[in-house]
Amino acid sequence: METAWVVVIGGGIAGLSVAARLAPRVRVVVLEAESAPGYHASGRSVAFAHYGLGNGPVRDLTALSMGELVAHGSVHPALHIASEAQTGLLDDLEAVHHHYGCDYTRVGAAGAQALMPALREDACLAALVDHGSLKLDTHAMLQAHVATLREHNGKLVTGARVHTIERDGDSWRIGTSKGTFGAAIVVNAAGAWADEIARLAGAAPIGIAPRRRTVISFAAPEGKDVSRWPFTKTVGEGFYILPEGRGQLLASSMDEGASDPCDAAPEELDKAVAADRVEQATTLAIRRIGHAWAGLRSFAPDELPVIGEAAGARGFFWCAGQGGAGFQTSPALSRIAAAAVLGEPFPEDCAAAGLSAAFFSPARLGP
Ligand SMILES: Cc1cc2nc3c(=O)[nH]c(=O)nc-3n(C[C@H](O)[C@H](O)[C@H](O)COP(=O)(O)OP(=O)(O)OC[C@H]3O[C@@H](n4cnc5c(N)ncnc54)[C@H](O)[C@@H]3O)c2cc1C
Missing domain, CATH: 3.30.9.10 (D-Amino Acid Oxidase, subunit A, domain 2)
Incomplete structure (x- = not known):
């Protein structure tokens, strides 16, 4: 059984961006069901960053991300x-x-x-x-995250469809079509399948x-x-x-x-x-x-991303509900998610913009 500190389920922009944030700090393995990353929502966007969509916090996340996005896009x-x-x-x-x-x-x-x-x-x-506003190179964004992951001894395993997630003492045991993986923490970045992944882990679905x-x-x-x-x-x-x-x-x-x-x-x-x-x-x-x-x-009922530990499933973190803004919010959202996983304070610049962990916590959506 291969082990890591964090297993991220989902090789889209949500999973890969948080994996790249975590990789310099802890060992990360990303499990992706398809044969290549970005096969689903992340490979089908129109790759634009602008303020014409989303609610207040999503626009705050966009504003907090623009500085980093410039490196992956051209002004248009x-x-x-x-x-x-x-x-x-x-x-x-x-x-x-x-x-x-x-x-x-x-x-x-x-x-x-x-x-x-x-x-x-x-x-x-x-x-x-x-x-x-920016026209983004979403393929380059995904590949840059994969490169960061590998540079820090992390791994992207494609063709690894997760079918079981079980508690094994203090860790998780994740069964996939490419073998079993062990980790202290599971990050659920499975996009449209996020509720299904939660059910596998025995966590309550939140209506994605x-x-x-x-x-x-x-x-x-x-x-x-x-x-x-x-x-x-x-x-x-x-x-x-x-x-x-x-x-x-x-x-x-x-x-x-x-x-x-x-x-x-x-x-x-x-x-x-x-x-x-x-x-x-x-x-x-x-x-x-x-x-x-x-x-x-994919949207949560209040159309805000869901980032944070699931109630009643220690070490199981949500990183889902990016809706129609998953690329343009990923620089800020991945920092928020990485801080949550590492048990570190909510990023200062995000707090200064009026955001808090509670905005995105799965707890806001009920038990
Ligand atoms: C037409 C369209 C236009 C868009 N335009 C923009 C835009 O201009 N700007 C912008 O910022 N956003 C845009 N978006 C939104 C953006 O694409 C999404 O918010 C983002 O891609 C979501 O990323 P994700 O990683 O959560 O989901 P996904 O990319 O779907 O990744 C989830 C991954 O989880 C994997 N998975 C699921 N179940 C399992 C399992 N059991 N085991 C292993 N892996 C599993 C899936 O295979 C998938 O690859 C657009 C979306 C669409 C559809």
Whole structure:
């Protein structure tokens, strides 16, 4: 039986980022069921960091992460657009950008069109340009964490599906399809499967709910270089669209269909709704959807991440519920999770931002 001080279950951004934080201090083994890291949600994101999503604490985590994210991304503007009915939401989002000291500009329809020429005049009454949002290299982020883990004698074991988690004296014994592992601490970073992993360990599930999100890819207008078009997103219900290289565009209707934990696949209706919303709001004609994918964004009932030791399961820590912001919050969230696992104080900068361990503790969600 191979032993480590910490076994992390899940080789997505949640598990790998916390493993990389812990590895210089203690021996860490990451167990991933699939044949490569980032196969599920973490391999299916649109890889953007911005303030246009999430609740207050998620935005705080984003702000606390931006400094580190710069190393893994390039600055690419976000254009948050509002119809007449959405101008209140745009005002709220402007207050958010002001609060975090973002470099932003409020523009009218013409200003929005100057940045995003395909936008129809009637689709946008006002908009906010965030000049500091980031296009992330999520593959590089995952690989950098794997490299840190290995550099410190840690290990990522792929193809290791966890099927049992049992108490063995003061430690845990974890049975997988690649053998048995022993550890003092288990970190549950299993994304959509986090409740299932908790049940295996005899810990109470907390209601982690996976929601499917669909992305379509299609060709940009013939001969047009769209690579500098902003990440364009409606402030409320609607869609987002962003460039993928010079000649491709990605879009989503920001669907949130409830799903069981699974290898998510796009549904025809969700693809059609995304294409329709893009065509309604822009002059783009989507002749053919080249490629589409779906991934699961997993939420706790209050849509905050869940970080901390499970009640009644000593040494079993949650690191789940990253929702739609798992990459952009990972620098701060992994520091919070590592401090919890090591029994160290809550990170000072996170506390100064008004956050505390209680915000993220599984205890807030009841027994
Ligand atoms: C379409 C889409 C767009 C997104 N866009 C963005 C964005 O722009 N910016 C952003 O910050 N976030 C974005 N997200 C959200 C982000 O991708 C997630 O928050 C993040 O990937 C969650 O990471 P995770 O490690 O918790 O989950 P996952 O990546 O799903 O990792 C969990 C891992 O646990 C493994 N596992 C499960 N059960 C077991 C078991 N029994 N044994 C071993 N391993 C197991 C799984 O195989 C999986 O690899 C987006 C998500 C989607 C779907």
